[in-house]
Amino acid sequence: MTNEEKQTGRPRRERERQAAGRQGRRGSRRQSREARQRARGAGILSVLAAGVLAFLIGVGAGWIVGGRLEKEPVNLSAIVAPDWIDQQLLTVNPYSRPGKRLLEVNDIVVHYMGNPGTTAQQNRNYFENLSQQTGDNTVSVSSNFIVGLDGEILQCVPVDEVAYASNHRNSDTISIECCHPDETGKFTDETYDSLVRLTAWLCTELDLTEKNVIRHYDVTEKRCPLYFVDHEDAWEDFLADVKKARKDMRK
Numbered sequence: 001m002t003n004e005e006k007q008t009g010r011p012r013r014e015r016e017r018q019a020a021g022r023q024g025r026r027g028s029r030r031q032s033r034e035a036r037q038r039a040r041g042a043g044i045l046s047v048l049a050a051g052v053l054a055f056l057i058g059v060g061a062g063w064i065v066g067g068r069l070e071k072e073p074v075n076l077s078a079i080v081a082p083d084w085i086d087q088q089l090l091t092v093n094p095y096s097r098p099g100k101r102l103l104e105v106n107d108i109v110v111h112y113m114g115n116p117g118t119t120a121q122q123n124r125n126y127f128e129n130l131s132q133q134t135g136d137n138t139v140s141v142s143s144n145f146i147v148g149l150d151g152e153i154l155q156c157v158p159v160d161e162v163a164y165a166s167n168h169r170n171s172d173t174i175s176i177e178c179c180h181p182d183e184t185g186k187f188t189d190e191t192y193d194s195l196v197r198l199t200a201w202l203c204t205e206l207d208l209t210e211k212n213v214i215r216h217y218d219v220t221e222k223r224c225p226l227y228f229v230d231h232e233d234a235w236e237d238f239l240a241d242v243k244k245a246r247k248d249m250r251k
């Protein structure tokens, strides 16, 4: 065995081969380091891209989630009543038509008259006659719409004005009073159908849905509209009918 061999324990050719191999490994290590850096670069880019995408989606979702805040305000004064609504607007007066501008409508409130057998016309005239009150014990009450026993619809107060029906929600709601034949407060089929039609039309015009249709009960817990307070399922059915009518109306 030569010293050379002893020192290394391997013939020169093999050492050379191994040296070349080390160099090759170093070379491939460098290549893989560059590949890793490239991959890291691509990773950073895709994280950035994902961030930008998430931001854009967030902004988009923000428009949807905050829909009420972001959407165009409805111009209440531009809403034109269809011919199936009988407009008999009250005289502007402090007790039933204060002439106060309604700036926004967030909900539609359904009521029942609580005075069995009275007609839409009688109730409309009652609201009108409140303007003649004198003395200390005055009454203030009205509604934007009245639906009668035969399904007739009277409008007493414009949709861009405050009516006196829903307490602290008068300033951001539209009110609908409904006539009924008896003490149960159940509406006739004609009243019911007109109420569905009117509510669906208002939802469409006001850019609202049945989620924005509430009972007086939901405002103050007053048992109004009585039948829909006593029969929660009937109220849910009514909202489903409004939804259907609203969708049909859009076609």
Ligand SMILES: [Zn+2]
Binding pocket: 110, 111, 112, 165, 216, 222, 224, 225
């Ligand atoms: Zn009520």
